[in-house]
Amino acid sequence: ESAELTMIELAAEGVESVRLACSWVLLLPAFGVTLFAPRRTPVVVAAFVVTTASVAWLRFAGWWFAAPRGAVQVLLGFAVIGITLVALRSDRSSASAVAGGFAGLVAAWSWIPCVGPRLGDLLNNARPAPFEHLGGTLAYTVGLLLPFVLVAALGVAFPTARAALENRRVIMVGAAVLLVFGGLLALTLFDDIASELARRSSF
Numbered sequence: 557e558s559a560e561l562t563m564i565e566l567a568a569e570g571v572e573s574v575r576l577a578c579s580w581v582l583l584l585p586a587f588g589v590t591l592f593a594p595r596r597t598p599v600v601v602a603a604f605v606v607t608t609a610s611v612a613w614l615r616f617a618g619w620w621f622a623a624p625r626g627a628v629q630v631l632l633g634f635a636v637i638g639i640t641l642v643a644l645r646s647d648r649s650s651a652s653a654v655a656g657g658f659a660g661l662v663a664a665w666s667w668i669p670c671v672g673p674r675l676g677d678l679l680n681n682a683r684p685a686p687f688e689h690l691g692g693t694l695a696y697t698v699g700l701l702l703p704f705v706l707v708a709a710l711g712v713a714f715p716t717a718r719a720a721l722e723n724r725r726v727i728m729v730g731a732a733v734l735l736v737f738g739g740l741l742a743l744t745l746f747d748d749i750a751s752e753l754a755r756r757s758s759f
Contacts, residue, residue, distance in 0.1 A: 562674070563695040569674045570699025576670040578757040579700060581750045582608060585659040585737045590704045591730025592644065593652035597721060600656035601701075601708040607660035609697035612667070616679055616693060617686035624665055625747060632662050633742025640734040644727075659734060666746055668754035 573579050586604055593600045614620040624632055636659060643655035669675060675696060682689045698705065710717040720726065740746040 559691070563692055566674045566678065566692045567695040567699035567702075569672045570696040571702055573670050573672065573675075573700050574703065576757040577753040578668055578670040578750075580753055581667045581746075582663050582700060585663045585734060586701055586704045588730045588733030588737060589656045589659050590707050591721065591726050592640070592734060593656070593727075593730075595722065596649045596652045597711045598708045599649055600652045601704050603653040603657035604660035605697060605701050605705065607657040608664040608701070609694045611661050611664035612669075612697060613682070613686070613690050613693040615664070616682035616689065618683050619686070620665070623668075623747060623750075624662075624741075626744060629741050629744045629747060632665075633738045633740070633746075636662060636738030636741060637735055640731060640738065644731050655734070659737065662741065663737075666741075666750050668750050670754070670757045 574583065586601075586608075589600050589604045590597060611620060639655045639658050643651040646652070669679075671679060678689050678692050678696070682693075707717075707721075711721050712718070737746075740749065
């Protein structure tokens with residue numbers, strides 16, 4: 557079976573996983589990231605996707621830390637809140653990209669994936685051959701986050717969509733979502749939520 561076909565199937569399984577509750581551990585912060593920096597949405601969404609895929613791959617390969625608990629969660633939560641507030645006040649693309657990337661890192665670190673057949677194959681083989689499955693992990697992540705990638709693309713291609721994203725209320729909704737994400741982490745509730753969502757999900 558060709559690598560190209562496998563990556564397409566992984567991307568398709570990622571798209572299918574959008575409907576599953578466990579995916580909201582990634583989709584909630586991705587929603588916030590997409591809305592809170594409208595003039596830099598493509599950069600911020602790209603940063604979120606890349607860091608999410610990178611941390612997921614490192615976890616699958618066994619090269620990342622255990623899921624955050626206790627004080628680590630608290631520190632990550634306050635970091636998410638602080639970075640989001642700084643990015644919200646800043647005119648620099650780099651600040652927004654850091655906020656998007658950091659949100660992706662934390663979300664992927666906490667995520668308990670819904671394992672379908674293709675992702676299951678990837679997880680079984682990622683440790684003995686990690687670099688062979690880097691592209692597959694990216695394909696799955698892009699599929700899972702495809703709605704937000706499309707929103708970013710629409711904002712670039714169509715002035716009407718860009719104007720809608722630049723509405724102040726939309727920006728504040730995005731920032732509020734990220735602040736809630738950080739607050740749940742700081743209160744050490746996010747790992748419990750991730751576990752419960754994973755328990756309620758199955759292919």
